[in-house]
Amino acid sequence: MLNDLWYKNAIVYCLSVGTFMDANGDGVGDFQGLIRRLDYLQGLGITTIWLMPFQPSPGLDAGYDISDYYNVDPRYGTLGDFAEFAHACHQRGLRVMIDLVVNHTSDQHAWFREARSDPDSKYRDWYVWSDKKPRNAQDGIVFPGVQKSTWTYDKQAALWYFHRFYDFQPDLNTANPHVQAEILKVMGFWIQLGVSGFRMDAVPFVISTKGAKVGKPVEQYNMLRTFREFLQWRKGDAIILAEANVLPDTDLEYFGDDGERLQMMFNFQVNQNTFYTLASADTAPLKKALLATRPRPATAQWGVFLRNHDELDLGRLSPEQRATVFAAFGPDPDMQLYERGIRRRIAPMLSGDRRRLELAYSLMLTLPGTPVFRYGDEIGMGDDLRLPERECARTPMQWSTEPHGGFTKHARPVARVISGGPYGYERVNVADQRRDPNSFLNWTERLIRMRREVPEISWGDFAVLRASRNDVLALRYDWRNNSVLCLHNFSAEACTVKFKSGCANPGEDILINLLSDDHSQVAPDGRHSVVLEPYGYRWYRIGGLDYLLKRSEV
Numbered sequence: 001m002l003n004d005l006w007y008k009n010a011i012v013y014c015l016s017v018g019t020f021m022d023a024n025g026d027g028v029g030d031f032q033g034l035i036r037r038l039d040y041l042q043g044l045g046i047t048t049i050w051l052m053p054f055q056p057s058p059g060l061d062a063g064y065d066i067s068d069y070y071n072v073d074p075r076y077g078t079l080g081d082f083a084e085f086a087h088a089c090h091q092r093g094l095r096v097m098i099d100l101v102v103n104h105t106s107d108q109h110a111w112f113r114e115a116r117s118d119p120d121s122k123y124r125d126w127y128v129w130s131d132k133k134p135r136n137a138q139d140g141i142v143f144p145g146v147q148k149s150t151w152t153y154d155k156q157a158a159l160w161y162f163h164r165f166y167d168f169q170p171d172l173n174t175a176n177p178h179v180q181a182e183i184l185k186v187m188g189f190w191i192q193l194g195v196s197g198f199r200m201d202a203v204p205f206v207i208s209t210k211g212a213k214v215g216k217p218v219e220q221y222n223m224l225r226t227f228r229e230f231l232q233w234r235k236g237d238a239i240i241l242a243e244a245n246v247l248p249d250t251d252l253e254y255f256g257d258d259g260e261r262l263q264m265m266f267n268f269q270v271n272q273n274t275f276y277t278l279a280s281a282d283t284a285p286l287k288k289a290l291l292a293t294r295p296r297p298a299t300a301q302w303g304v305f306l307r308n309h310d311e312l313d314l315g316r317l318s319p320e321q322r323a324t325v326f327a328a329f330g331p332d333p334d335m336q337l338y339e340r341g342i343r344r345r346i347a348p349m350l351s352g353d354r355r356r357l358e359l360a361y362s363l364m365l366t367l368p369g370t371p372v373f374r375y376g377d378e379i380g381m382g383d384d385l386r387l388p389e390r391e392c393a394r395t396p397m398q399w400s401t402e403p404h405g406g407f408t409k410h411a412r413p414v415a416r417v418i419s420g421g422p423y424g425y426e427r428v429n430v431a432d433q434r435r436d437p438n439s440f441l442n443w444t445e446r447l448i449r450m451r452r453e454v455p456e457i458s459w460g461d462f463a464v465l466r467a468s469r470n471d472v473l474a475l476r477y478d479w480r481n482n483s484v485l486c487l488h489n490f491s492a493e494a495c496t497v498k499f500k501s502g503c504a505n506p507g508e509d510i511l512i513n514l515l516s517d518d519h520s521q522v523a524p525d526g527r528h529s530v531v532l533e534p535y536g537y538r539w540y541r542i543g544g545l546d547y548l549l550k551r552s553e554v
């Protein structure tokens with residue numbers, strides 16, 4: 001039964017087809033190339049692939065400007081290639097999730113083209129229009145500094161149209177029942193082709209009231225229930241993972257009090273505070289974020305992540321906290337973006353320091369939720385700050401020391417592979433790290449393996465333990481009479497941390513180290529005392545003597 005809720009103990013890996021592996025040598029990654037790399041992904045231990053948008057698109061926002069929901073962009077292959085890919089994943093027991101971008105279409109979508117040119121078209125009301133420039137045309141800009149407004153005049157229609165994001169992404173009028181029906185149809189189509197769920201883009205905007213007369217947009221949460229019900233009628237175990245950077249007091253609106261809305265959401269609150277803690281070694285705000293996002297229905301799950309394909313959004317931190325993260329990880333204005341975030345990859349943010357990278361990923365793997373990796377982070381890939389906006393962290397996967405990192409045989413690939421310097425493919429690539437037992441790749445693989453064997457983190461409830469030091473985070477997970485305890489030292493200094501595990505019976509209060517052999521026995525004062533290295537971490541199962549004895553018998 002537990003496996004039915006597969007997303008609870010999943011390990012997600014996110015990638016874009018165009019930058020992963022090019023099989024036909026035209027300089028763009030494709031489904032055939034991705035199929036060749038599935039054994040690599042399976043070996044890494046991930047259980048679910050999340051594909052960024054791959055449908056036909058002018059590609060002005062990395063595919064988040066879709067011009068046909070029912071096809072594959074010819075640069076990446078055909079629908080047939082997608083079906084082969086889905087089959088190849090199923091053969092290996094890997095699940096597939098895809099982006100569902102239905103807040104807006106591309107302005108090149110046939111619906112918008114017809115809507116703007118024909119006032120009588122049924123598609124006119126699929127978008128959001130105004131005959132005058134709305135007074136709030138400057139409100140709610142998502143990409144400050146790049147995006148100029150949220151309403152643009154369209155000469156053909158002689159009307160203004162609403163676009164929450166860039167002007168080439170007209171918003172769909174999601175209140176229109178025909179649009180809602182089409183969204184379900186899009187989900188139904190891809191479900192039929194074998195996907196297990198959707199990462200739903202920009203959910204708060206999809207469900208918001210939209211229009212020139214809307215002062216403060218109001219979220220229509222019940223739409224979420226409609227999406228979920230439809231999905232489960234079509235495929236019982238299909239899920240939606242919401243991109244919703246919202247405050248904790250609305251989390252339950254998204255999950256539903258009884259879990260009747262969306263199964264998963266990314267935990268942006270914990271994400272931003274994680275980076276603050278990595279920058280400052282002050283764990284208090286992270287603990288607060290963990291506790292604030294703790295209430296959720298038993299079937300719901302957080303998606304926990306470090307970096308994604310967008311900027312690291314620090315908009316929910318206080319100005320002082322944000323300044324601390326900027327100073328530590330993105331001091332140069334060119335590393336910052338949209339007045340709120342950092343556009344770098346995580347390895348250069350942490351100066352390539354292996355200890356800090358291990359700390360960050362060990363933490364991600366042991367935070368409450370399902371971990372979501374970004375391609376290339378498992379080998380510590382870097383960024384190319386010469387590229388504009390978020391493009392800097394979307395460079396091709398570095399497979400080997402062959403030209404263009406083995407990503408393509410084409411002389412001039414569409415996306416440039418990072419070359420030279422500490423993060424160039426010559427130094428950072430899969431082939432080299434695969435051969436080195438101590439590489440970051442092999443470390444990640446080991447940790448993923450262990451994480452999959454610790455369902456307590458995915459299924460259990462957690463307690464933030466009172467530790468003797470504020471720079472150490474001590475979390476305990478309890479589930480079905482089993483407990484797991486994780487320690488993370490955010491400080492650059494070695495330290496001794498003391499804490500009570502919470503285990504009622506001192507005879508059973510032994511911490512069995514899951515990653516090495518130094519177990520911890522409780523002291524007569526009822527506390528554990530653990531020496532941690534600079535940026536050190538530990539994963540323990542709270543075992544009894546019984547456990548140790550059994551273990552030595554085997």
Ligand code: NOJ
Pocket residue numbers: 061064101165201202243309310
């Ligand atoms: C959120 C996506 O993550 C981002 O990459 C995109 O630009 C916007 N939504 C618009 O679709």
